[in-house]
Amino acid sequence: MSQGSTMTAIDFGVIAIMLIFLVRGIWIGFIRQLASLAALILGYLFAGRYYEQISPRLSFLIPSPQISFLVTYALLFIAVFLGVLAIGYVLKKVMSLSLLGWFDRFMGGLFGLVKAGVVVTVLFMVMSGLLADSNPLMTSSLTSPYLFKSSGFLLASVPDRNLQRHLLPREPAIGRPDLAIPAGKPVRIEPAIKTK
Numbered sequence: 001m002s003q004g005s006t007m008t009a010i011d012f013g014v015i016a017i018m019l020i021f022l023v024r025g026i027w028i029g030f031i032r033q034l035a036s037l038a039a040l041i042l043g044y045l046f047a048g049r050y051y052e053q054i055s056p057r058l059s060f061l062i063p064s065p066q067i068s069f070l071v072t073y074a075l076l077f078i079a080v081f082l083g084v085l086a087i088g089y090v091l092k093k094v095m096s097l098s099l100l101g102w103f104d105r106f107m108g109g110l111f112g113l114v115k116a117g118v119v120v121t122v123l124f125m126v127m128s129g130l131l132a133d134s135n136p137l138m139t140s141s142l143t144s145p146y147l148f149k150s151s152g153f154l155l156a157s158v159p160d161r162n163l164q165r166h167l168l169p170r171e172p173a174i175g176r177p178d179l180a181i182p183a184g185k186p187v188r189i190e191p192a193i194k195t196k
Helices: 009-028 030-058 065-097 101-130 144-155 161-167
Strands: none
Touching: 009 030, 009 101, 009 144, 030 065, 030 101, 065 101, 101 144
C-alpha cells in the first residue's frame, strides 16, 4: 500500500456494495440465497440436457423447430428454477421452526459478503482495464492492492493463460516496488542499438 493512500470513490463503492450484500444476505438468509444459486445452475443444466427429448413432443403445437427449442428450453428452465426455489422456501421454514433461523441469517450474511467480494473484484478488473496505471483513483485507493490480489485468485480458475493475461488488472505503478527508483540513484538509459 502506498504512503499516500486515502479513501477514493473506489473505496466508497466497495464499502457500499459490501454493506448492501451483507444486509441482503442477513435479510434473505443462507438457504434462500443458496436455493437461488442452485436454481439457476440446475435450471440451466436440466434444460440443456432434456430439451431435445421434450421438444419433438411439442411439434404438433409449434411447427417451427427454432421456436419449439426456445419454448421447450424456457419451460424446462422455469420449471426447475421454481421447483428448487420452492424447496429452498420449505427448508427455510423448517429452520425457522427449529429455532435455527439465526444461524441461517448469520450464514446468509457471510455468503453475501463472499458474493460481494466476487462482484467488486470483477468490477475492479473492468475498471483497471479502462483507467491508466497512474490514475489517482487507483494509486490512492486503500482497497486497490487487496482487489489486485483477489483478482489473481479469481483468475486462477481460468484455464486459458492468454485469457488470464488479458483479464488480469494492471497494478497501480506507484504501488509496484519493481518500478521504484532508489533515492539519489541516477537513471541509466541504454542507447538504442543500431542495426545494419
